[in-house]
Amino acid sequence: MxxxxxxxxxxxxxxxxxxxxxxxxxxxxxxxxxxxxxxxxxxxxxxxxxxxxxxxxxxxxxxxxxASDDGDRIANDLHEALSDPIFADRRPSRQELKIAISNTPDFAHAFLTLQRAYQAAKDRMASLDDALQQEHIDAAPLPYEEVRDFFNYANNYIDWLDRGAEALAEEIGVEGGNHLKLGAERLRRVHGMSVVFERGTMEADVFRIFDPENRRLVVNADAPRPTQSFQIWQQIALAEEKDAIERILDDARFRTQEARAIARIGLANFFAGSAVMPYGAFLAAARELRHDIELLAERFGVSLEQVAHRLSTLQRPGSRGVPFFFLRVDRAGTITKRHSATRLQFARFGGACPLWGVHQAFERPEETVRQLAETPDGERYICIARTITKRGVGFRAPIRRYAIALGCSVSHAPDMVYADGLNIDQAGDYDLIGSSCRICERTKCPQRSVPPIHAQISVDARVRRVVPFEIS
CATH class of the missing domain: 1.10.260.40 (lambda repressor-like DNA-binding domains)
Known part of the structure; x- marks a missing residue:
């Protein structure tokens, strides 16, 4: 600040x-x-x-x-919501949005809820989604969108669960990569659950099956060990923190049971990540290793994706880590996971900016792609990206490929091993990225696909540019 x-x-x-x-x-x-x-x-x-x-x-x-950037986060969401053409004649400036957020934050959230309902209704009509056969259109926000916003505005950090997971990890001696064995023992000894590892009998996309009647947890032994451990600790969360999770869900007041169920899984996942990578130990290691995600994955016996996601959650009051953004994209460019503890906020709809290094990662598999990037608001970031591959066992097993990206403000360059050798003071070394073409304010961009929805364009048939229009 x-x-x-x-x-x-x-x-x-x-x-x-x-x-x-x-x-x-x-x-x-x-x-x-x-x-x-x-x-x-x-x-x-x-x-x-x-x-x-x-x-x-x-x-x-x-x-x-x-001093958190909640205002920037909400302002970004409002700016995108107000880019809809129906607001073309009465679109407030960013300064007006910030004033509204400062004075009436509840109203700002209420407006976003209304806009989500409106967008959901438009999407359902556009895809026909049986709308013509319905007496009315259910305009409730999509469950995944509602849950994503819940975690986003909680800064992807749930203090109660994080501290509880850390205390449990310390109590039973979680250290390094021993969390799989200790987690299975915890379920057996404390909760009377048998943990069975089955190989070759479960479908590739099934990681665990819990049989509550027989108190039996079946884990897919063909999944990577970090995934197996994560599933066990998720079950521990649902067993030991059930009341706490339900209270959090009650306070969130989700509009649908589907959203509540998705959020329950998300909270259990958060607890699992907090247990296998306990806050204090993980924060200390991150600082010691200068946020080298490969070394952190090795030390804690977890995956690169789990490390990157955990780094973006280190926002405990009084002991905050470096604020990171984190996202995961598939080969089509669709963002499948997103969170930002920085001023950079992702578009609510569509894919990521094509100029981001996260897309280049697919061209350089297994390499760490570094990028210096500048957003339209003048903020500068150090970004890294690399591919991850998830597959089952066997020739015919499906393969899922993603690219994950992690980034922070250049002000944290001394804390980042990935900043070594980069010219962070050289303006020309920064790629000019945005969030998505739909709302990006840049008038000159070699990768622009469509004009910003709120901008006026002019078309001159005598001049052919990358795109057949110029942004006024």
């Missing part, structure tokens, strides 16, 4: 109301005037250093949570 004024009116108001304090009482505890509190809550003045210290001392506030 260096160089940026910090406005936190809504959060201050929520903090005061949670403590059932009047503005006068709140002002007395902060050592400021009531009028100053009023100005802060209405975003007429930014937080001063003195007020920040008073919040830390008097209320135990982790100021990093106030």
């Amino acid at each position: 260096e160089g940026r004024k910090l406005f936190a009116g809504a959060r201050l108001r929520n903090l005061r109301q949670a403590g059932k304090l009047t503005q006068r009482q709140f002002a007395e505890r902060l050592g400021i005037s009531t009028s100053y509190v009023n100005q802060l809550e209405n975003n007429q003045r930014p937080l001063s250093a003195g007020v920040i210290l008073a919040l830390v001392d008097g209320f135990g506030v982790d100021i990093a949570s106030f």
Whole structure:
């Protein structure tokens, strides 16, 4: 947040109301005037250093949570939502969006919920999705979209589950790659579940089957060991943290049972990752190894994808790691996993920018592709990408290929082994990337496929460019 004024009116108001304090009482505890509190809550003045210290001392506030980039994340989502042509005549500026988010964050979230419903309705009509046979169109957001937004706005970090998994890992001695054996023993000893590893009998896309009646967990022994371990620890999460997970799901108020079920699996996965890569030990190793994902995978006995995803979740208040973005794309360019703890936010619809190094990774399998990238807002990032292959056993087993990407601000270059030898101070070495053509603001791009949905274009038949139009 260096160089940026910090406005936190809504959060201050929520903090005061949670403590059932009047503005006068709140002002007395902060050592400021009531009028100053009023100005802060209405975003007429930014937080001063003195007020920040008073919040830390008097209320135990982790100021990093106030300084998080939630506003940028929501602003990006709103900007994309408002790029729809129906808003062409009344489209607010980014500054207006930030003011609205600062003053009325709940309204901003409500608008996104409404927009998701509208988009879902349009998609269903476009694909016909039996809409003509229905009396009405169900405009609820798609379950995966709803769950993705839940984790996105939680910064992909669930403190309760993360600390619980870390405490359990410490209690039973998880270290290095011993988590598969210890996890299986935990299920047998504490929960009376038999763990059976079957080889050659399960379908390639099935990793585990749980039989609750016979208390039996069948794990596909043909799957990679990190996957086997992950499935066992997911079952531990569902057994030991059931009440905590259900409370989190209740608070999230998902609109459909399908979304709730998907989120339950996601929370169990989060616990599993937190157990096999405990926060404190993993953060210390990441710093020691300068975020070398191969060395981290070797030390913790996990996959490269699991390491990359875990790095993007190290956002514990008071002990934050480097903020990373993480995504996984398939060979068609479709983003199948995404999360960002940085200012860079991915498009909600469509694929990733074709200028990202993540696409080049398919041309250089098993290599780590490095890239210096600059987004339209002027932020610069160090990005890495590499392919991962997932397949079953046997000649006819299906093969799934993806590319994963990880990136952070260039300000963290000293902490990144992948920054060594790169000219991070040379502007010409940065690739000018965006989120997707649909909302990218760049007027000149050699890979643009379609114009931005909110932009005016001009067509001159006398001049042939890469695309047959010019963005006004």
